[in-house]
Amino acid sequence: MLELKNISYTVDDGKGIIKDLSLTIDDKKFIVITGPNGGGKSTLAKIIAGIVKPTSGQILFDGVDITDKNITERAQMGISFAFQQPVRFKGVTVRDLINLASGKSLTTAAACEYLSEVGLCAKDYINREVNASLSGGELKRIEIATVMARKTKLSIFDEPEAGIDLWSFKNLIDVFEKMHDEIQGSIIIISHQERILNIADEIIVIANGELVNRGSRDEIFPTLLDDTANASAGCSVLRGVK
Ligand SMILES: Nc1ncnc2c1ncn2[C@@H]1O[C@H](COP(=O)(O)OP(=O)(O)OP(=O)(O)O)[C@@H](O)[C@H]1O
Numbered sequence: 116m117l118e119l120k121n122i123s124y125t126v127d128d129g130k131g132i133i134k135d136l137s138l139t140i141d142d143k144k145f146i147v148i149t150g151p152n153g154g155g156k157s158t159l160a161k162i163i164a165g166i167v168k169p170t171s172g173q174i175l176f177d178g179v180d181i182t183d184k185n186i187t188e189r190a191q192m193g194i195s196f197a198f199q200q201p202v203r204f205k206g207v208t209v210r211d212l213i214n215l216a217s218g219k220s221l222t223t224a225a226a227c228e229y230l231s232e233v234g235l236c237a238k239d240y241i242n243r244e245v246n247a248s249l250s251g252g253e254l255k256r257i258e259i260a261t262v263m264a265r266k267t268k269l270s271i272f273d274e275p276e277a278g279i280d281l282w283s284f285k286n287l288i289d290v291f292e293k294m295h296d297e298i299q300g301s302i303i304i305i306s307h308q309e310r311i312l313n314i315a316d317e318i319i320v321i322a323n324g325e326l327v328n329r330g331s332r333d334e335i336f337p338t339l340l341d342d343t344a345n346a347s348a349g350c351s352v353l354r355g356v357k
Pocket residue numbers: 126132150151152153154155156157158159199
């Protein structure tokens with residue numbers, strides 16, 4: 116179980132990015148976080164992963180206080196994170212990344228299976244270097260494959276649909292639906308996509324650094340379509356693939 120207690124993140128000019136936010140995520144839950152651009156979703160994900168240190172508040176993971184633990188320690192405890200904009204690793208191949216993520220030396224067939232799941236023709240990619248020659252969408256899919264290979268207790272995906280074409284997006288939804296059915300740990304997906312919101316056990320809406328709503332798909336979905344709610348959140352949550 117993940118518990119965020121009164122988390123705030125304030126930047127140097129005094130602007131509050133996350134404001135006294137408390138949140139509990141139970142085991143084996145498929146949670147989708149949504150909300151307007153600039154609302155604080157990616158910052159919150161980075162705070163959970165240990166990339167950004169909150170100004171105040173406490174984070175517990177399975178009852179252990181991880182507030183002062185760094186990204187590596189949190190990864191070892193079972194938290195994995197796929198960036199909205201993935202990083203490139205010069206000199207490291209796709210196969211290396213998947214092996215590293217799974218913690219073992221996988222057979223080519225096993226490593227390829229992860230790539231196929233995210234819609235990549237595996238044999239074309241397995242020995243490619245994770246450098247600038249990969250397109251943004253390819254890189255994004257490779258990163259999703261590595262998080263899947265890790266099979267950790269908590270996996271966080273920041274806008275997995277970003278930069279992914281419509282055809283591949285359909286495959287990606289299938290992948291997440293499968294993850295939902297076979298869920299081992301908890302999954303947090305940050306997304307603006309209706310089809311991803313549809314498979315959530317629970318939707319959390321974050322706007323202006325605060326948790327503004329939380330509930331089942333049926334409870335939250337109508338409020339997202341409500342113009343007044345969108346206007347007050349300063350956005351239209353449901354929009355096309357970015
Ligand atoms: N280090 C920083 N210094 C100043 N402002 C920051 C910093 N980090 C984040 N912000 C601001 O905090 C706000 C929240 O950013 P964040 O990336 O968390 O939003 P988001 O909800 O993920 O948005 P999107 O839907 O566009 O991805 C933005 O206005 C961003 O510019």
